[in-house]
Amino acid sequence: MKIAWYVIFSISVIKRLSKGHKMIYNTIIIGGGTSGLMCAYQLAQAKIDFLLLEKMESLGKKLLLTGGARCNVTNNLDVDAFIHSLTIPHKRFLFSSLDDFGPSEVVNFFAENNCPLVLENSLKYFPKSNRSQDVLDVFLNKIPKNHILLNSPINKIYKDGDLFIVECSKKQFKTKNVVLATGSKSYPLTGSSGDGLEFAREFEIDFTDFTPAETHVYSNQVVEELSSLQGSSLNNVVVKIKGTNKKVQGDVLFTHFGLSGPAIMHLSEDIYDFLKDQKVILQIQLGNNSRSTLDDLFKVAGTKNMTILKTLEQCTTNRIANLLLEKFQITNKNINEISKITIARIKEALLSYEITIDRVQDVTKAFVNKGGISTKELHPKTMEVKRIANLYCIGETVDLHGPIGGYNITIALSTAVAAAKDIIKKNLPARIKRK
Numbered sequence: 314m315k316i317a318w319y320v321i322f323s324i325s326v327i328k329r330l331s332k333g334h335k336m337i338y339n340t341i342i343i344g345g346g347t348s349g350l351m352c353a354y355q356l357a358q359a360k361i362d363f364l365l366l367e368k369m370e371s372l373g374k375k376l377l378l379t380g381g382a383r384c385n386v387t388n389n390l391d392v393d394a395f396i397h398s399l400t401i402p403h404k405r406f407l408f409s410s411l412d413d414f415g416p417s418e419v420v421n422f423f424a425e426n427n428c429p430l431v432l433e434n435s436l437k438y439f440p441k442s443n444r445s446q447d448v449l450d451v452f453l454n455k456i457p458k459n460h461i462l463l464n465s466p467i468n469k470i471y472k473d474g475d476l477f478i479v480e481c482s483k484k485q486f487k488t489k490n491v492v493l494a495t496g497s498k499s500y501p502l503t504g505s506s507g508d509g510l511e512f513a514r515e516f517e518i519d520f521t522d523f524t525p526a527e528t529h530v531y532s533n534q535v536v537e538e539l540s541s542l543q544g545s546s547l548n549n550v551v552v553k554i555k556g557t558n559k560k561v562q563g564d565v566l567f568t569h570f571g572l573s574g575p576a577i578m579h580l581s582e583d584i585y586d587f588l589k590d591q592k593v594i595l596q597i598q599l600g601n602n603s604r605s606t607l608d609d610l611f612k613v614a615g616t617k618n619m620t621i622l623k624t625l626e627q628c629t630t631n632r633i634a635n636l637l638l639e640k641f642q643i644t645n646k647n648i649n650e651i652s653k654i655t656i657a658r659i660k661e662a663l664l665s666y667e668i669t670i671d672r673v674q675d676v677t678k679a680f681v682n683k684g685g686i687s688t689k690e691l692h693p694k695t696m697e698v699k700r701i702a703n704l705y706c707i708g709e710t711v712d713l714h715g716p717i718g719g720y721n722i723t724i725a726l727s728t729a730v731a732a733a734k735d736i737i738k739k740n741l742p743a744r745i746k747r748k
């Protein structure tokens with residue numbers, strides 16, 4: 314049924330186009346993912362004449378996959394805390410757009426559009442229905458179908474006087490404003506394959522290549538030495554990249570290929586960067602004890618003549634306790650029978666177990682990508698390219714990303730609103746603009 318609708322409306326758009334080779338759109342949005350959809354929604358509400366061009370056969374393919382098809386839309390952080398949690402050095406760039414349309418505005422927006430969000434674990438907002446389809450439907454219900462053209466991979470954009478020409482294989486479109494909302498290189502089956510950077514190159518806009526962020530890492534050491542830990546996790550432990558100042562606290566998951574979990578995913582972009590020219594060793598806390606608590610625990614265990622296994626089980630998981638006995642080649646005996654040197658080595662392992670990382674998951678399989686169009690090229694309030702009037706860049710195609718937890722969708726929505734508001738403002742009669 315939905316496909317039939319799109320066929321009918323695509324025909325109506327094509328008719329519009331064939332009538333008007335001369336037709337000039339106010340705005341063309343390239344990419345119908347999270348950010349492109351929000352931009353289209355805003356322009357539709359303001360009755361701006363726009364066209365949303367999407368390369369795939371349907372809109373919002375990645376949005377549907379998000380949060381395990383439940384879509385973690387945003388979080389409950391205020392703007393300062395949101396920005397503080399980001400790892401990108403230029404994070405203050407986001408202040409204007411988030412201040413105008415940040416997490417609390419996202420929550421209100423979906424509530425007003427009959428898709429209420431509910432808070433989970435005091436941080437993440439998901440739709441009450443638990444269906445990412447309902448998040449997508451908010452946009453599909455409000456964007457007129459005859460403003461959408463599917464199966465339209467844009468391969469060229471260039472300037473022609475004051476206008477832009479946007480081309481896909483068979484068609485050419487003229488427009489006053491262009492919004493680049495083409496995403497990153499993550500999950501190319503959803504349509505995002507890094508095209509935004511090719512357009513940026515043509516316009517001589519500075520960018521950095523996309524690299525993986527928020528993803529798993531591979532380690533032969535885990536596969537070979539720690540295979541008994543597969544499927545187990547450590548909660549809220551400190552993970553450091555040895556010899557650097559990079560450190561996070563969070564959960565770690567041991568897998569059949571290496572490591573995953575929020576703490577590892579959060580460090581993955583740094584691990585990727587360091588691996589380019591050095592060996593990467595992670596130092597992982599195998600429990601939640603500090604050095605002084607461990608000293609106390611071992612002291613008390615000694616006075617109570619506890620076995621080493623019982624002592625270790627107070628400090629970490631049973632699986633890790635057994636693994637440490639194996640690693641240090643000790644049988645389960647009274648803790649007082651074990652040499653001081655071995656006890657010191659066991660404590661060291663509990664505080665910072667060293668695991669060598671071999672590689673990071675590929676950029677196309679990472680949940681998010683680092684890199685993109687340089688924020689130095691854009692006005693933070695409007696997302697317009699400073700040197701090229703009426704060209705806007707929004708969402709993950711810009712060098713902006715955050716950790717898992719609703720940050721990335723919020724950034725896509727917030728930057729989309731910033732661009733749309735500017736386009737709407739430019740379109741207002743001068744006397745209203747002045748007010």
Ligand SMILES: Cc1cc2nc3c(=O)[nH]c(=O)nc-3n(C[C@H](O)[C@H](O)[C@H](O)COP(=O)(O)OP(=O)(O)OC[C@H]3O[C@@H](n4cnc5c(N)ncnc54)[C@H](O)[C@@H]3O)c2cc1C
Pocket residue numbers: 343344345346347348349366367368369372373374375376378379380381384385386387465466467468494495496497499500503504505506507508509679680681707708709710718719720721722723725
């Ligand atoms: C599995 C997974 C789960 C995730 N879960 C979450 C989550 O729960 N919460 C969260 O905050 N973030 C999550 N993210 C990240 C989030 O989905 C993205 O950051 C966000 O969708 C980026 O929006 P965007 O509009 O920039 O790009 P996209 O949503 O990727 O959209 C880009 C669109 O542009 C189109 N396009 C590309 N090139 C062209 C072209 N040349 N011509 C025409 N169209 C083109 C693509 O087909 C696509 O539709 C997840 C990501 C993945 C992969």
